[in-house]
Amino acid sequence: MVSTAEPIRPPALDLSRASLADIASAVAEKRLPPVEQWNPTHCGHSDMRIRADGSWWHGGTPIGRAALVRLFSTILRREADGRFVLVTPVEKLDIEVDDAPFLAVEATSEGEGPGRTLAFRLLTDDIVVAGPANPLRLETAEDGTPRPYLHVRGPTERPLEALLNRPVFYQLADMALAEQDKLGGPLGLWSGGAFFAFAD
Incomplete structure (x- = not known):
C-alpha cells in the first residue's frame, strides 16, 4: 500500500541559478525503480489519465498532491504496442496519456x-x-x-x-x-x- 504521507524532499533545483555541475549532480542523484525489469500480470485499468497540460487525474478528478504524482511518475512505462502502464513487481495497470506523459x-x-x-x-x-x-x-x-x-x-x-x-x-x-x-x-x-x- 502506498503511503499518503508527504515525504521530506529537498527544494526543487532552481535552473536559473544552477551551475552545470549542480545540474549534473541532480541528474546523477535521481534513482528510479527498475520498471523495465518488472513483468507482472496485466491487472486492468488504473482509471488514471495524464492530460496534455501535464496534470494527472484519477476517476475524473485531478490529483492535487504533487508528491503522489511524482511517485506515480516513477513507475510509468511504455509498452511495445505504445500503451502506457503503471507497473510494480506485482501488478500492471493501463493509464491514458493524452499527449506526452x-x-x-x-x-x-x-x-x-x-x-x-x-x-x-x-x-x-x-x-x-x-x-x-x-x-x-x-x-x-x-x-x-x-x-x-x-x-x-x-x-x-x-x-x-x-x-x-x-x-x-x-x-x-x-x-x-x-x-x-x-x-x-x-x-x-x-x-x-x-x-x-x-x-x-
Whole structure:
C-alpha cells in the first residue's frame, strides 16, 4: 500500500541559478525503480489519465498532491504496442496519456554552439539534460503549430517523453535564431555534443 504521507524532499533545483555541475549532480542523484525489469500480470485499468497540460487525474478528478504524482511518475512505462502502464513487481495497470506523459516547464542553457548544454525541469521536478541519450525532436501538428518533445527515459523505440511548454519552446527558438545569426548554419541548437534541428 502506498503511503499518503508527504515525504521530506529537498527544494526543487532552481535552473536559473544552477551551475552545470549542480545540474549534473541532480541528474546523477535521481534513482528510479527498475520498471523495465518488472513483468507482472496485466491487472486492468488504473482509471488514471495524464492530460496534455501535464496534470494527472484519477476517476475524473485531478490529483492535487504533487508528491503522489511524482511517485506515480516513477513507475510509468511504455509498452511495445505504445500503451502506457503503471507497473510494480506485482501488478500492471493501463493509464491514458493524452499527449506526452511529462511536461517541460523550465529550461536553462550554458555555453554556445557545439559546447552548449541544455537542461530542462519537468512539472514533476525531474531534471533532464538534452543530448544523445535524451534527444529533442520537433513535430508539426495538423494545425501547423510546432510540437517539441524531449526524451526523458525509457528505450529509444518506446520512450517516455516530455512536451516542451510554449514558453520553453519560444525560449529555445530565440536562442536558436540568435545563434544562427551569429554562427550561421541550420536552425537548431546543440546540447551534450548533439545537434537538434528546429526545421527540415
